[in-house]
Amino acid sequence: MEILGIATNIAEITANKLVISKIEDGIDLIGNVYYQGYDNVILYEQNITPEFFDLSTKMAGEILQKFSNYKMRLAIVGNFSNYQSQSFKDFVYESNKLGQINFVNSKSAALKVLSEP
Template sequence: MKIEAHTIHNKKIAEITSDKMVINTVEDGLDLLGDLYYRDFDSVVIHEKNITPHFFDLKTGIAGEILQKFAQYRLPLVIIGDFSKYKSGSLEAFILESNKGRHINFRASIAEALRR
């Protein structure tokens, strides 16, 4: 896993990149949150390909637990990728609702995520 730091408007943004899965479990998500929180990042960007597909099946509860912690610690998270491959009306509604707020967002590209 590589953490690439971006600074925009005096905000320190961590972009997580890897050739492997970074978040397989809730614990992986919480470990990542803790690591980045204590490194004083202001927000996090992670690629959808680095998150287990089970995250995007809302019935598993993985997304809810991880995203709740990011929101509690006030560490905004942007997940970037193509989410159209997940054929779930509830996920689509969740993404639309999340994108209205500031803590959890889903975007198509790193450029769009950094603008956000």
């Protein structure tokens, strides 16, 4: 895993493997990024276990609540049209509307949303 500072206070997490495979991984990531002084994070769908996107596991809720508690904004970049669950679609819609957690389809969209106040 590599944390790249790509813009003012935005960390991009890149890896050739899963970065988050369990709740503790998400919490560790927040701690590492927070310690390095970032309060905005770009994370890629392919680096997150598929269980995260199944809301019945409660993994997303627990990890994303920690992002909120630390006032850390997150943009998850991926293709979310593959997820057919209506509850997941509603979750994405509400998250994007609030702006703390964002589901976007490109790095440029992530940079845009995280650069807005």
